[in-house]
Amino acid sequence: MEAEGEPGSERRRTSATAAVTLSEVASRAGVSVSAVSKVLRGTAAIRVSPETRQRILDAAQELRYRPNFAARALQAARTQVLGLVVPDLTNALFTELMHGVEDGAAAHGYTVLLGRLDTDRPQTEVIARLLGEGRVDGLVLQATDGVDPDSLDQLLDPRAAVVLINSVASGRASSVTVDDVGGARTATEHLVSLGHTRIALAGGLPTSYTAQRRRRGHQEAMRAAGLVPREDHETALGYTAEQGREALRRLLRLDPRPTAVVVANVNAAIGLLAEAHAQGVDVPGELSVATVLDSWTAENTWPPLTAVRMQFYAMGERAVASVVRRLEDGAMTEEVVLDPPPELVVRGSTVPPRT
C-alpha cells in the first residue's frame, strides 16, 4: 500500500513465469535478504525495528511474494510432503483412508503426494524413490492385501519414517491398524443376538492380515456365544464383489444352510447380495447378511446392508500423526484404532431367523 521507492511501472514487470524472490522483496524494501527472511518467517521477529518490519511486510505484500518450495526444501532437507502409497486407487474404502490422511496431513502442515504401486515394478522402487530422492519426508503405506509380510520386511529401511496401514512389520516400521477383530466380533454378535446359530463367514484371503483378524473376531464371538465355528461355514475367497458372489454360491450348497452370514468386506457383501437376488434367495428372510466395513454404497442396496463401520478415516489421521511423531522424535509405534470403536449400523439385511 505504501508508495515507496521504485516507480509504478516497474511493478508490472514481473512476468508470467518469473516468481518473486526474496532479494526482490529485499531491494524493494531497501533491506538485506536476511532481514526479509527473518521477518517473513517469524523467526527472531525481535531483532528488527518495527518500521523495517513493516516496510518488509508491505513490500512482500505488494510483490505478492511466495517462498520458493524447492529452495526451502533443499535448505531444510525437508519437504513437508507425505507420500500415500496404496495398492488400489479405485477402491471406495481407500477413499475414506485417503480423506483421513489428507485431513491429518493438512492439520500437521503437510501435503500429500500420491504414490503409485505398479503391479509390475517392485514396491521397493516406489518407496526408495519417494524417500530416497527426498520427495517426501515420510510414507503412509498400505501394502497390497495378502502381500507376504516377510518380503515387506525386506524392503523396509528401518530408519525411514514409514507407517504401515493394516499390516505390521515389527521393528521395521510403525503401523496403524483398524480394529478388525472387534469389527467382525461386533457383526457376529449382532447376528447372535438376533437368535442366529448357523452363522457363516465370507472371509478374505487367508494370507491377508486383515482377513485373519476378522476371522478371529468372528470366531471369538461365536465361541463366546457357545457356538462352534464350523470349517465348512467359512469361505476365504477375497474382498471383491465377484468373490462375494462366489461365496454365496458355495454357502448355498450347504445343507442345512446357514441362516446368516458375516461378510468380511462391503464390496464382497454387495456382490453377495446381488447374487442372492439373482439366485432368488430372500434377504433377509432366508439369509441375514451383515458386513464388516461400511460405505455409503451399503445403505443404498436393497435391502440396505447392516454393516459395521470401520474407522478408516480415523486410521488415516492416526497414520499421519504416527509418521509425524516418528519424524519429530523418532518414535516407532504400533497402534490399533480402538477409540472410535467399530460401529454397528443396523439396516434391513438382518432379522431374526425364521422359526
Place this chain on the structure above:
Amino acid sequence: MEAEGEPGSERRRTSATAAVTLSEVASRAGVSVSAVSKVLRGTAAIRVSPETRQRILDAAQELRYRPNFAARALQAARTQVLGLVVPDLTNALFTELMHGVEDGAAAHGYTVLLGRLDTDRPQTEVIARLLGEGRVDGLVLQATDGVDPDSLDQLLDPRAAVVLINSVASGRASSVTVDDVGGARTATEHLVSLGHTRIALAGGLPTSYTAQRRRRGHQEAMRAAGLVPREDHETALGYTAEQGREALRRLLRLDPRPTAVVVANVNAAIGLLAEAHAQGVDVPGELSVATVLDSWTAENTWPPLTAVRMQFYAMGERAVASVVRRLEDGAMTEEVVLDPPPELVVRGSTVPPRT
C-alpha cells in the same frame, strides 16, 4: 566393484539420514561432480570415456546414489509434480478421475500432489500456494460443481498451467470435459428405443455446468424422437443419493406418472432406486431407471442399474496430457472427451413400458 581410492571403512560412514550426494559419488569414482552429473542423467553421454563412465556408474551403484529432488527442482525451476484439486475426495466418481490422472501423470513422468479444497478457505489460496510456491508445475482442477463460473474466472491466472475438469473458463485456462450431452442423450435414446414416451429427468443443480449439458442431451434425444420434454417431468435437485430419493418422491406425485426416468448421476440413481424400494415402486416394472455415469456400485444394486459409462478415467488422462502440453508449448485448449464415447450398459433396471 572396482576397489579404488578410499579405504572400505569410509563407506559405512554414511548414516541413516545422510543421503548420498553427487560429490560423494564423484570422489569415490575419482572424477568431478559434473562428470558424474552428465553421466548419470544421460546428457552428453558422449564426452566421457567408457572407462570413466563405468567407474561412475559403479560408484553410484555402490553408494546407492539418488538424485536429490529439491536440488533438482530448485535448479530446474520444475518439480515434475502436478497438483490434483477436487472438491470431494470421498466421491466414488472422483476416484476414476484420480486414477486416470495418476496414470497419465506417470506416463508423462510426473507425480501427483493432492490439493485440498477447504470449503472455508478460498480456492484462490490453494491454487496460489501450489503454483505460486512452485510446489507443482501445473494443476488439474475440478471446481466445485455449481460454482459460479465468473468467480472461477477471477481466480485463474491465465499464465498458469491449469486445466479445468468439467467446467470452462475460456481464455483463462484449458479444459477437459466429459461428453455430458452425449451421455444423457444415449440414456434417453435407450429409453425411447424401449418404447417409453413419458420419460422424466432427475437432474443436477441448475447452476451446474454438467447438469445443464446433461439436460440438453436429454432434451435433444426427446425432441429427436418427436417427444416433448415436459417441465414438470424434470427435477434439478442435485447429485447425491438423498437428492435422488427426493427426486423420486416428486416424480411419484405426477399424474400420469412417467414410465421411465433418466437420472443424471449414479449416486442419485442409487438413492432413487433405494427410495423406489422403500415406496414399493416396482423397478423396472412400473418405472425404468437409467443413469448417466456408471460405477461398480451400479451393477450391484437390485435390479442392477442400466447406466451410461462416462469416460472419467480418460478425462483424467487427457487432463494431464493437456497440462503437459501447456507446460511444453504453451497451448491452451478446450476439449471434450468424445473418443471413447459414453457407453451404454444395459442392466436390469430398464425394460419396455407396460402396455
Place this chain on the structure above:
DNA sequence: GTGAAAGCGCTAACAT
C-alpha cells in the same frame, strides 16, 4: 538492529 556470506545438491556454461 542489520547485513554479508556460506552452503543445501544439483546443472550447465565455460575453461582446460
Place this chain on the structure above:
DNA sequence: ATGTTAGCGCTTTCAC
C-alpha cells in the same frame, strides 16, 4: 575428455 565454477532461492551463523 574432464574439471571449475557460478548460481537456482532460501536459511543461518557470524560480523558489524
